[in-house]
Amino acid sequence: MRRPIVTLAGLMAAALLATSCGGAGEVEEGAQADLDVSTGVTEDAITIGTHQPLTGPAAPGYAQISVGHAAVFDYVNDNGGIHGRRIDYVVEDDVYDPARTIEVTRDLVHTEEIFAMLGGLGTPTHSKVIDFLNEEGVPDLFVSSGALMWNRPQEYPLSYGYQVDYTKEAKIQGQYIAENMPDAQVGHLYQNDDVGTDSEAGLNQYVRDMVVASESYDPGNTDLAPQVAALEEAGADVVVCSCIPAFTALLILEAQRIGYEPQLVVSSIGADTATLTGLLSEFAAEAGTEDLPAEQLLEGMIYTSYLPSVETPEDPWIQLYSEIYDEYADSESPMTNTTVYGMVQATMMAQALMAAGEDLTRQSLIDAVESQDWAGPGLVPFASTAEDHGGFSGALVSEFHADDEPEVLQEARVTDREGGDITEAEVERPNPDEVEFYGG
Numbered sequence: 001m002r003r004p005i006v007t008l009a010g011l012m013a014a015a016l017l018a019t020s021c022g023g024a025g026e027v028e029e030g031a032q033a034d035l036d037v038s039t040g041v042t043e044d045a046i047t048i049g050t051h052q053p054l055t056g057p058a059a060p061g062y063a064q065i066s067v068g069h070a071a072v073f074d075y076v077n078d079n080g081g082i083h084g085r086r087i088d089y090v091v092e093d094d095v096y097d098p099a100r101t102i103e104v105t106r107d108l109v110h111t112e113e114i115f116a117m118l119g120g121l122g123t124p125t126h127s128k129v130i131d132f133l134n135e136e137g138v139p140d141l142f143v144s145s146g147a148l149m150w151n152r153p154q155e156y157p158l159s160y161g162y163q164v165d166y167t168k169e170a171k172i173q174g175q176y177i178a179e180n181m182p183d184a185q186v187g188h189l190y191q192n193d194d195v196g197t198d199s200e201a202g203l204n205q206y207v208r209d210m211v212v213a214s215e216s217y218d219p220g221n222t223d224l225a226p227q228v229a230a231l232e233e234a235g236a237d238v239v240v241c242s243c244i245p246a247f248t249a250l251l252i253l254e255a256q257r258i259g260y261e262p263q264l265v266v267s268s269i270g271a272d273t274a275t276l277t278g279l280l281s282e283f284a285a286e287a288g289t290e291d292l293p294a295e296q297l298l299e300g301m302i303y304t305s306y307l308p309s310v311e312t313p314e315d316p317w318i319q320l321y322s323e324i325y326d327e328y329a330d331s332e333s334p335m336t337n338t339t340v341y342g343m344v345q346a347t348m349m350a351q352a353l354m355a356a357g358e359d360l361t362r363q364s365l366i367d368a369v370e371s372q373d374w375a376g377p378g379l380v381p382f383a384s385t386a387e388d389h390g391g392f393s394g395a396l397v398s399e400f401h402a403d404d405e406p407e408v409l410q411e412a413r414v415t416d417r418e419g420g421d422i423t424e425a426e427v428e429r430p431n432p433d434e435v436e437f438y439g440g
Helices: 012-020 059-078 098-110 130-136 166-180 194-210 225-233 245-258 273-286 294-298 316-328 337-356 362-371
Strands: 045-052 086-093 116-118 140-143 159-161 186-191 211-217 238-242 263-266 302-305 394-399 407-414
Touching (some): 045 059, 059 245, 059 316, 059 337, 086 098, 098 130, 130 140, 130 159, 166 263, 166 302, 186 194, 186 225, 186 245, 194 211, 194 238, 225 245, 238 245, 245 273, 273 294, 337 362
Parallel strands (some): 045 086, 045 116, 140 159, 186 238, 263 302
Antiparallel strands (some): 302 394, 394 407
């Protein structure tokens, strides 16, 4: 299917970009981008780019996403590439700063001449470049954020979500709490942007009358003492944490410091237990507490997820990714669930490029994304049709145990972002050796 690129009236970020660009691949003002082009593709290479927080407040944990991307692409390249072409992967550090995201995205498009963007991370950051990417005709695949705006096909035809959106995930969390903890007094701690508003919209559909406190945090302020004290004072015995990893860890440490022990229910964006263990140890060491039992502080934490976990070593995809990580990852850190997040993104990008065929254009990539059967590493169905760019459409509920595999409390369920029902998910999940570049 071919469709025109909508020229959108400028948001400030897009206007800045449109007036400042001057490199190769530039689309002149007022012109529509041509998708029948192979910008970033040569006879033997395909250039893929991304912006990630390699430093700054969101870097703990999230810096592992690009490590996962690079390891998978190196593996694919060593095993024949995509129709004989290697993937050249370019990652730019935007420090989780929207102004910096604008700058590095301009460089990726006009200087590096990327063929497509993969997994640009963050709502406050990527929202500043989504107009630009769509105007320039750059496929914007699998945005690393659960905000709803990536799933607006009419407005952003080249942008596709990846992770389950915050509202769907919060609906599933809310229903689980209402069904299994009906007498709970619920507190909600959330990031003060779309993470919070979208999560609250889903959570309140099931536990509005149970909520006794809602507290937000600014990712630029690491003092959570006032919010945690307010949750305790309100009597919240269940706290839903819609937080990035650093703030999940700060919540746990502050609660531990004042002797407050609520049941935590953590969203997938902040529930990577391997990352949290490292952060808890790091923060405790900075505070002069060297012997903190980090894993024990996570015991019993309930969380939602949609990807296989490093705590399930028998999973065939985790086995493959572990082998790839050991051989190709340029990192001294252990593989985490956030690394897996990036490795699944890279796998799906490679699947789409393979399906797009030898005569690769941006249009053929979009056609492949929208017709792809995404049975693969994920644990819930994935949507990338012309009408639905929503990405993973649900989640399962698990409980962390320090010395054992996670306990699945509720199998995967799917829902919509409005008031629709929550239903059990049906997904066929092949082994890696059924995927072409993994041996299929």
